Amino acid sequence: MIPTRKPSPKEVADTRKYVANFIDQPDFYNEPLAYRVPKNLSKTFLISKTPPWCSPDEWVNACWYVTGTICLLQRKAKAKGKKDFFNVPLHAATLRKTLGENYSSFIDHMKSADVGLIIRTGDYYPGLQSTQYSLGTDYRDQPGKFRPITNPAIKERLARWKHDDWKEQKQRLVDYYYITRWLYSGKLAINMEAALTELPGYRERKVSVINNSNWSEEKKSRELQKLDDELKRMTKHITCFDPSVGVKVDDRGRLYSSVTKINSILRTFITYDGQEMVCIDLKGSQPLHFLFCTRQEFYSKTDEFSLHKLKPEQAKHVMEYTNVKHLKTVYKTLSIILLKNTQTLTDKGFQLPNFATIIREGRLYEHIQEYFELHYPTSKCCNSRSKAKLWVMEMFYNKVVRFGKQKVKHWRILKVLFPEVAALITILKAERYQDLAHLLQMIEAKMLLEKVCKNIFNANPSIPIFTVHDSILTTREHASTVKEILLATYREYLDFDAQLHDKALNPKEYTDTVDDYILDKLKLARKESKNRAAA
DSSP: OOOOOOOOHHHHHHHHHHHHHHSOOOOTTTSOOEEEEETTOOHHHHHHTOOTTSOHHHHHHHHHHHHHHHHHHHHHHHHTTOTTTTOEEOOHHHHHHHHOTTHHHHHHHHTSTTTOOEEEEEOOBTTTBOOEEEEOGGGTTOOEEEEEOOOHHHHHHHHHHHHHHHHHHHHHHHHTHHHHHHHTSSOEEEOHHHHHHHHHHHHHHHHHHHHTSOOOHHHHHHHHHHHHHHHHHHHHHHHTOOTTSSOEEOTTOOEEOHHHHSOGGGGGGEEETTBOEEEEEETTHHHHHHGGGGSGGGGSSSSTTSHHHHOHHHHHHHHHHSOHHHHHHHHHHHHGGGOOOHHHHHHTTOOSSOHHHHHHHTOHHHHHHHHHHHHOTTOOTTSSHHHHHHHHHHHHHSOTTTTOHHHHHHHHHHHHHOHHHHHHHHHHTSSOTHHHHHHHHHHHHIIIIIIIHHHHHHHOTTOOOEEETTEEEEEGGGHHHHHHHHHHHHHHHHSSOOOEEEEEESGGGHHHHHHHHHHHHHHHHHHHHHHHHHO
């Protein structure tokens, strides 16, 4: 049983008010607005291309906004390591809020041959993809320059949009009051001096591993550049660490803060009120949350974890993708995956150990590694647990043919290993391959943030908790209680105990942590290199 009590309405109201008071409303209507645009894009040129249906001031400011937005999205895509970072989506709803109802006229004129400010690089697919754009060839790879937004109409629309966005974000943070209250407590801190002192040693160890690898000189150079960029981010995260700044909740319910942004190896230097912390992590969280998709309730219209409740649009697409008779067959097949009776599963023709059994035991990645070693002894694809984990993530999150023939072969292996799982993945990716990743993130957020953390608050409001997606951080004093509640909450929905891994966050653990971190990062880099070669 989950230890719980009913918090008084006053206690809840006071906590919500406490969180709300920390979220200050910026002065969107009076603060200066500026966008970084290509330096060679001159105001004189834009004025000379002003269309007859608007004023030069409105036209120039619209160009600053559109080109600045494209540059911003390109920088974000590049930082995430996307190869095709030049092509970015411009959402019609956002353009309408900023440029008005005639936004399409602005866009058409900007991409006209006479202006050549932007280029359309991808088509619009309803419910799937916004129209893709890139800067015109004359404005690519140019240094940037900030240009202010001065047009009253555009500035007012931007301010109203940001204000509405802020109101929605504030409501989300207040709804998570039992977690966000701790971020505003002022007691979470990082040992800045100790963390900064360790960075040179981290760089030295990683440089040594890169230089001793069998990569080409070009590849080594790229990895060293990525390392320098990583160290700059790490330094910034340490020196600017402030849990109360930049807290937000995304559309899938995931909570972001300084704790989630900082590198995992640097969390060993974080303390709460001077106390050492413990990180309690769900083992194999993505496959574990995938089991929610195998519950019969997932396909009802009333269950809180049903597809219809979580993602109504995706539920509609799934129903359109295949006929009801086929779906019922799939549901019936999948529903018995969760049966505990081994003999029943054997009678139904399942080869054991099955997917759910392996998840219960917390050894999915080890099972896949063993399978590859037995049937593909020369393959290095899954010759370690970390590589097997990457393989599973690719099967869940990527397109089947994203990296060429090699991944198609791996998909066939998954269909042999877990045919029912492969069938369900196919259905849930029917409309967009990203849908499954988003769905699993929503399930994770609903379980960890809405269920587990709320139960912790109900059991003992004095337990400090901080989340990093599929992990919960707390003080050593309360670690056992948090684990007990976490296990009980998952048992309520999946009928078995999830596998947990807990680790003390203290500088003494730093050396082992950083060595494992470097090893994992380099394995990922090698895999990405092979994927590019196979594409």
